[in-house]
Amino acid sequence: MNIDLHVHTQERSACGQAPAADQVRAAMAAGLDAIVFTDHHRLAPAERLASLNATHAPFCIFGGIELSLDDEDFIVLGVPDVRLEARAWSYPALHAVVRAAGGFLALAHPFRYHPDIRVDLEQYRPDAIEVYSHNTPPAAAARIFAVAAQLGIHPLSNSDAHTTAALGTYYNVLARRPANERELIAMLKAGQFSIHNTPLTNRTTHGR
Numbered sequence: 001m002n003i004d005l006h007v008h009t010q011e012r013s014a015c016g017q018a019p020a021a022d023q024v025r026a027a028m029a030a031g032l033d034a035i036v037f038t039d040h041h042r043l044a045p046a047e048r049l050a051s052l053n054a055t056h057a058p059f060c061i062f063g064g065i066e067l068s069l070d071d072e073d074f075i076v077l078g079v080p081d082v083r084l085e086a087r088a089w090s091y092p093a094l095h096a097v098v099r100a101a102g103g104f105l106a107l108a109h110p111f112r113y114h115p116d117i118r119v120d121l122e123q124y125r126p127d128a129i130e131v132y133s134h135n136t137p138p139a140a141a142a143r144i145f146a147v148a149a150q151l152g153i154h155p156l157s158n159s160d161a162h163t164t165a166a167l168g169t170y171y172n173v174l175a176r177r178p179a180n181e182r183e184l185i186a187m188l189k190a191g192q193f194s195i196h197n198t199p200l201t202n203r204t205t206h207g208r
Ligand SMILES: [Zn+2]
Pocket: 008, 013, 015, 016, 040, 162
């Protein structure tokens, strides 16, 4: 099952250039089976996610969030708490809230804005780190893999798509189809996926 854990929508991201429904259709056309909406400091309403899922099943749409704090960006899944939308988080505080909720926490596009990582990943270990995305410097890949190995966390490949055209190149292939968001998070934490960074041009060659 091909999943992209980092997708933006026009409805909730000022920089988003495609509405949610267009992102879903483009993801399906690109050969993905599931996406996670991670708008900047905004959660997708549960009713909206339910209606998109009902319309596009068996394609799956999950709701997450992207937070900018302490000079880094993080994607969070499995914490449907409106307090996340506040901009005042520190990384240790966010880490505690995500852990308490049993959510999934990943560092998005490290080294995008500066040549170092500005949070303490050793003391506050995320679950994963984005090694590939449209906004991760390709030259940083080896360094990011090294950070992942050192911390014992999983590398991820996500689009960080703000347009429909950005979908389908960076994605993760889950070992099986999760029954729900909790199972998806468990699989991600257990590393039951592989990462891909080449276009999904022939979907029949990929496991669904
Ligand atoms: Zn953005």
